[in-house]
Amino acid sequence: MTDNPTPTDAPQALRVFVVDDHAMFRAGVRAELAGRVDVIGEASTVAEAVSRIGALEPDVVLLDVHMPDGGGRAVLEVVRRTHPQVRFLALSVSDAAEDVIGLIRAGARGYVTKTISSDELAAAIRRVAEGDAVFSPRLAGFVLDAFASRSDAAVADPELDQLTNREREVLRLLARGYAYKEIAKELFISIKTVETHVSNVLRKLQMSNRYELSRWAADRRLV
Amino acid sequence: MTIEPTRKEAVITAPTVPRLYRARDRRMVAGVAAGVADHLGIPASRVRVAFVLLLGFSGLGLLLYAALWAVLPQQARTSGDSTRRDLGQVLPFLLIGGGVLITQALLFNSVGAAATGGWLIALVAVGAGVIWHQSDPERRRQWSETLPQMPWLAAVVDESDRRAFLLRFIGGGVLVATGIIGVVAVYAPSGDIGAVVNGVIFALVGLFGVAVVAGPALWRTFNQLRAEREGRIRETERAEVAAMVHDQVLHTLALIQRNAGDVKVVQRLARGQERSLRNWLYKPTASPTERFAAALEQAAAEVEDTFAITVETVVVGDRDTDERVGALVAAAREAMVNAARHAKVQTVSLYAEAEPEQLSVFVRDRGAGFDPSTVEVTRHGVRGSIIGRMTRHGGRAEIRSEPGTGTEVRLFLPIARVSAAAAPGRQS
Numbered sequence: 001m002t003d004n005p006t007p008t009d010a011p012q013a014l015r016v017f018v019v020d021d022h023a024m025f026r027a028g029v030r031a032e033l034a035g036r037v038d039v040i041g042e043a044s045t046v047a048e049a050v051s052r053i054g055a056l057e058p059d060v061v062l063l064d065v066h067m068p069d070g071g072g073r074a075v076l077e078v079v080r081r082t083h084p085q086v087r088f089l090a091l092s093v094s095d096a097a098e099d100v101i102g103l104i105r106a107g108a109r110g111y112v113t114k115t116i117s118s119d120e121l122a123a124a125i126r127r128v129a130e131g132d133a134v135f136s137p138r139l140a141g142f143v144l145d146a147f148a149s150r151s152d153a154a155v156a157d158p159e160l161d162q163l164t165n166r167e168r169e170v171l172r173l174l175a176r177g178y179a180y181k182e183i184a185k186e187l188f189i190s191i192k193t194v195e196t197h198v199s200n201v202l203r204k205l206q207m208s209n210r211y212e213l214s215r216w217a218a219d220r221r222l223v
Numbered sequence: 224m225t226i227e228p229t230r231k232e233a234v235i236t237a238p239t240v241p242r243l244y245r246a247r248d249r250r251m252v253a254g255v256a257a258g259v260a261d262h263l264g265i266p267a268s269r270v271r272v273a274f275v276l277l278l279g280f281s282g283l284g285l286l287l288y289a290a291l292w293a294v295l296p297q298q299a300r301t302s303g304d305s306t307r308r309d310l311g312q313v314l315p316f317l318l319i320g321g322g323v324l325i326t327q328a329l330l331f332n333s334v335g336a337a338a339t340g341g342w343l344i345a346l347v348a349v350g351a352g353v354i355w356h357q358s359d360p361e362r363r364r365q366w367s368e369t370l371p372q373m374p375w376l377a378a379v380v381d382e383s384d385r386r387a388f389l390l391r392f393i394g395g396g397v398l399v400a401t402g403i404i405g406v407v408a409v410y411a412p413s414g415d416i417g418a419v420v421n422g423v424i425f426a427l428v429g430l431f432g433v434a435v436v437a438g439p440a441l442w443r444t445f446n447q448l449r450a451e452r453e454g455r456i457r458e459t460e461r462a463e464v465a466a467m468v469h470d471q472v473l474h475t476l477a478l479i480q481r482n483a484g485d486v487k488v489v490q491r492l493a494r495g496q497e498r499s500l501r502n503w504l505y506k507p508t509a510s511p512t513e514r515f516a517a518a519l520e521q522a523a524a525e526v527e528d529t530f531a532i533t534v535e536t537v538v539v540g541d542r543d544t545d546e547r548v549g550a551l552v553a554a555a556r557e558a559m560v561n562a563a564r565h566a567k568v569q570t571v572s573l574y575a576e577a578e579p580e581q582l583s584v585f586v587r588d589r590g591a592g593f594d595p596s597t598v599e600v601t602r603h604g605v606r607g608s609i610i611g612r613m614t615r616h617g618g619r620a621e622i623r624s625e626p627g628t629g630t631e632v633r634l635f636l637p638i639a640r641v642s643a644a645a646a647p648g649r650q651s
Contacts, residue, residue: 096504113535136538137535137537137572137574138535139538141537141538141539141574144539144576145539145540148540149537172574172576175537175539175574176537176572176574176585176587176631177535177570177572177574177587177589178587
């Protein structure tokens with residue numbers, strides 16, 4: 001997945017597509033990302049997004065979670081089938097667990113909130129384009145919670161349904177607001193290794209059948 | 224000139240005789256007797272006895288009762304709404320009625336065809352009354368507004384008294400059917416039972432046919448009514464959202480416009496409103512005095528409000544609070560306050576995790592930072608409120624800071640195994 005790393009000091013112009021039903025937000029993203037990436041198009045509805053992404057084949061799609069007619073999830077499900085090489089970064093104001101987990105499990109490679117700074121957003125886009133995962137602190141918290149080792153929970157597939165100690169440590173540091181570079185320094189590992197751990201967590205998040213992942217939101221409501 | 228109309232009004236509104244209603248609060252069957260008694264100003268029991276005695280005249284009492292029941296409006300709902308009937312009180316009147324009937328039968332030896340006919344018609348009337356009056360007139364009006372073609376069907380959808388409706392409907396239907404069959408039997412020219420039975424069978428087949436024909440239409444109407452009900456619920460929810468937006472969001476927007484020049488105030492207002500909306504949309508409301516996560520989130524919110532910064536709060540797991548957990552939250556709050564005061568940054572990260580053996584809290588900023596070895600003496604807050612507080616409660620605190628790269632305060636509180644086991648048990 002990371003066979004073609006892009007040098008961060010000389011970023012090639014990534015082709016980015018923005019899907020959001022708020023014109024003001026699309027314009028804001030376009031202005032913020034100007035000069036850092038190449039925003040090649042935008043769409044405000046699910047149908048428009050599906051057809052234009054198919055035609056333009058961007059590197060990364062910035063995807064809003066909440067839209068009429070099924071939201072970002074509907075776009076993901078259709079485009080992933082026809083264009084698996086297009087990568088998605090979910091961008092939302094929502095912090096609701098079912099939204100975050102739902103989008104990731106549908107195939108998004110990352111999740112950031114709309115309050116993210118433009119520098120961080122550009123970095124996140126680059127990371128997703130390179131095939132790595134992007135976890136906001138809150139998403140890292142969700143994952144730790146969902147994969148919490150509970151003695152009473154039966155584990156069907158240990159490889160997929162549990163996090164390794166190292167992955168757990170990386171997620172904790174992400175949740176504490178550490179950048180990848182800081183995590184690498186803290187754990188005495190390379191940034192590449194941190195990226196590998198996060199990608200592994202993303203894969204487990206997408207593939208695992210842990211009860212908590214499907215029932216997470218409902219559980220959360222009951223607490 | 225001006226006096227006359229007022230006088231007229233006074234005459235009209237003067238309470239002379241109570242209007243004829245069906246009583247709601249002192250009813251025994253349908254409140255007819257009590258209503259009539261109120262109107263005439265005599266005890267209700269006399270009216271009831273009169274009705275029962277009139278039974279002797281070919282069931283005239285029953286017929287009269289059913290007629291009044293159908294015609295009279297129900298008394299308006301009063302505050303002390305006790306519509307519960309005491310069925311035990313009906314018994315004496317049933318006995319009197321039975322006595323009257325037996326006496327009549329003994330005196331006149333046989334019951335004539337006319338008398339039987341009267342009885343049966345009375346039966347039909349009562350059945351129809353039961354069906355018609357199984358609900359309030361107000362509600363019936365509401366149904367007929369939503370469904371002009373079939374107001375009575377709406378009752379089926381109203382789940383609260385659906386069972387009562389079915390029972391009464393079937394009971395009323397049986398009464399009507401019995402009455403009609405009886406009338407046919409009495410007045411049938413041949414008078415033999417076989418023809419009557421055939422008639423009944425034909426009637427049933429006819430009813431079945433009607434049901435088959437009307438079924439789909441009824442089902443559609445049923446769904447339509449349910450959709451209408453859901454629509455009403457949605458409308459209520461929408462009203463709640465509108466109230467929320469009006470009370471809070473519009474207010475905040477007005478304040479932001481007024482303070483547009485002051486960036487700090489605008490940020491504080493926007494952040495506070497965002498938090499309150501988020502809580503309203505997503506969060507289960509746990510009490511900060513009871514749960515660890517809620518207490519931390521509240522502390523973070525207070526710091527945000529006071530210092531106009533953003534605290535990125537992530538809490539994994541949860542548990543009940545006690546004195547020691549409270550101390551941990553207080554120390555975390557102090558760490559956030561320090562970060563807000565001295566780090567000179569807009570964002571502070573707060574991460575907390577509740578594990579079975581320990582609670583940990585991390586407060587991190589990417590701000591100015593300091594050299595712990597030199598500044599600690601002057602920073603009473605760090606020594607007393609954070610490190611001291613944690614050690615007093617059996618925990619520990621680490622402070623990592625470097626000038627230029629920021630500060631992280633790490634707080635750890637070990638917890639006893641017993642209380643830890645109780646926490647997940649409460650959650651499940």
